[in-house]
Amino acid sequence: MVGATPPLSQVDEKRHPRSNVTVSQVLEQWLEVARHEDSTRERYQDLIRLYIEPTFGTTTAAKIDAELLERCYARLRACKDLCGGKRAKDHECTPLASNTVRKIHFIFRSAFDRAVRWRYLSVNQAEIAQPPSFEHSEPDPPSAAEAASLLREASEDPQWCLLLWLTMVTGCRRGELCALRWGDVDLAAGMLSIERSYSKTRERAREKSTKTRQRRRIALDTHTVELLREHREQARSNCAALGTGFDDNAFVFSTEPDGSAPLLPRSVSQRYRRLAQRLELRSTRLHALRHYSATELLANGTDLRTVAGRLGHVDGGVTTLNTYAGWVTEADRKAANTIADTVPRPEPANRRPRSPYEHLAAELRDAITTGTYSPGDELPTVTDLATTHDLSTGTVQRAITLLRQEGLIDVARGRRATVAHRGPQAAH
Numbered sequence: 001m002v003g004a005t006p007p008l009s010q011v012d013e014k015r016h017p018r019s020n021v022t023v024s025q026v027l028e029q030w031l032e033v034a035r036h037e038d039s040t041r042e043r044y045q046d047l048i049r050l051y052i053e054p055t056f057g058t059t060t061a062a063k064i065d066a067e068l069l070e071r072c073y074a075r076l077r078a079c080k081d082l083c084g085g086k087r088a089k090d091h092e093c094t095p096l097a098s099n100t101v102r103k104i105h106f107i108f109r110s111a112f113d114r115a116v117r118w119r120y121l122s123v124n125q126a127e128i129a130q131p132p133s134f135e136h137s138e139p140d141p142p143s144a145a146e147a148a149s150l151l152r153e154a155s156e157d158p159q160w161c162l163l164l165w166l167t168m169v170t171g172c173r174r175g176e177l178c179a180l181r182w183g184d185v186d187l188a189a190g191m192l193s194i195e196r197s198y199s200k201t202r203e204r205a206r207e208k209s210t211k212t213r214q215r216r217r218i219a220l221d222t223h224t225v226e227l228l229r230e231h232r233e234q235a236r237s238n239c240a241a242l243g244t245g246f247d248d249n250a251f252v253f254s255t256e257p258d259g260s261a262p263l264l265p266r267s268v269s270q271r272y273r274r275l276a277q278r279l280e281l282r283s284t285r286l287h288a289l290r291h292y293s294a295t296e297l298l299a300n301g302t303d304l305r306t307v308a309g310r311l312g313h314v315d316g317g318v319t320t321l322n323t324y325a326g327w328v329t330e331a332d333r334k335a336a337n338t339i340a341d342t343v344p345r346p347e348p349a350n351r352r353p354r355s356p357y358e359h360l361a362a363e364l365r366d367a368i369t370t371g372t373y374s375p376g377d378e379l380p381t382v383t384d385l386a387t388t389h390d391l392s393t394g395t396v397q398r399a400i401t402l403l404r405q406e407g408l409i410d411v412a413r414g415r416r417a418t419v420a421h422r423g424p425q426a427a428h
Helices: 023-033 038-056 066-078 098-117 144-154 158-170 174-178 222-242 265-278 287-299 304-311 318-323 325-342 356-369 382-389 393-405
Strands: 191-194 197-200 205-208 216-219
Touching: 023 038, 023 098, 038 066, 038 098, 066 098, 144 158, 144 265, 144 287, 158 174, 158 222, 158 265, 158 287, 174 197, 174 265, 197 265, 216 304, 287 304, 287 325, 304 318, 318 325, 356 382, 356 393, 382 393
Parallel strands: none
Antiparallel strands: 191 216, 197 205
16 A cells, blocks of 8 residues: 555645634634725625625535535526525515626635635635626716706705706715815815715714825816805805804715714715606616716717816726716717818819710810700710710710719600709719
C-alpha cells in the first residue's frame, strides 16, 4: 500500500479541513469588516435576510458550490418567494429582478472571497457560478404634460413644488437636495453648489459626500433663481415669526420653520410615489424626474459632457451615454438635420456633354431656353431627330428621357414630346 487514504475533508477542494463555519457566519463577519455606505449596507442586510438566510443560513459554507448557487438564482428568477412551483390559493409567483439576483451573487462572491483569505474556504465557488445577465432598464421620464401636472398638483405646498421643480431643472439626486443649505445657493450668480448628500437608514441619519464624492456647481435660469428667492424670503419670515435669526446654514428644504432639520430622502420618495400614483404616471420613482432633466437636455441638443456635469457623472459622460443612449441618438439625428440645413447647397456643375445623347439633349435644351421651341410646341419626332443627327432611335430616346427628367418637356404615350409649360427644375 502506497500510503494512507487522505481524509475526505482534504480531498474535497470546496472546503478547508479546519472549517465548519456557516453561510450566516461568513456573511455576518464580512459585513463587519467590509466598507459600505450606510444605505448600501442596509440593502445588503435586507437581501441576506430575505433571500439568502432562508435557504442557506445554517448551511456550512464549504458545502456551497456553483450548482447550488445557480439553482438558487434560477428559483429566485421564477419566484422571489422561492415557492418552488407549489400552487397556493393566495399566492401568485413574482420573479425577482435579474439585477437584484446579481446583487445577491455579488454578496456571495465578496463574502466568500473574504472567507478564502481567512482560510475558512479553499475555493470561492461564487467565482465559478454564473449569475443572470444584466438587464438594462430604459429611463422612463414623465412627458412634458405629465411634468406639468406634477407641478400643478404639488403647487398647494410651495416648498414641495419647488423641490420637484429643482429636481427637474437641475437633475440633482434626492439626497443632494435634502442636504442643500442656503449657503450653497448663490442667487446673485445664479448657481447651486452641490457638495454633500443626506442619508438616513435604520441605524442613523447623517450628511455625507455626494455619490461620486465630487463637488459640482450647477447654473440656474432666472425663473428658478426667482423661485428660490421667494422661498428664502418665506424662510426669513418664518424665522422672524419665531424670534430667531435667519441662518445661511439652514436647510433649503426642511421639516422645521427655521430650517433646522432636513427633509428625509425616504419621506420625499414616498410622498412622490403617492403623487405619481394619484396621477397614474408610468413611473412612481422620484428618480424619473432626474431622467426627465437629462433626456430633455439631450433631446434639445445639449452636449453630453454638460449633461454629465449637471447630473454629477464623473466618468466623462460614459455613464450618461450608457443610460441615455436612445436620447443621445435622437439628439445626434437632430444635430444632423441642423447642420444639413445650415450648409449651403452646391449648384450643379455645368458639365460639358460627352456622349451623343447628351449632345442632342444639350442642343434641344438650348433651343427650348432660347425660345426656338415655346411652351406647348411639339418637338420633331424621334425618327426625324435620329435622321437629322445621324443617331439611333435609342440614343434619341435617352436624350428625350433626360429632358423629361429635367422638367423641360412632357412625354405621353402615342404623342410627340412637347415643351413643358412649367419652368426648368433640377433633376431628381
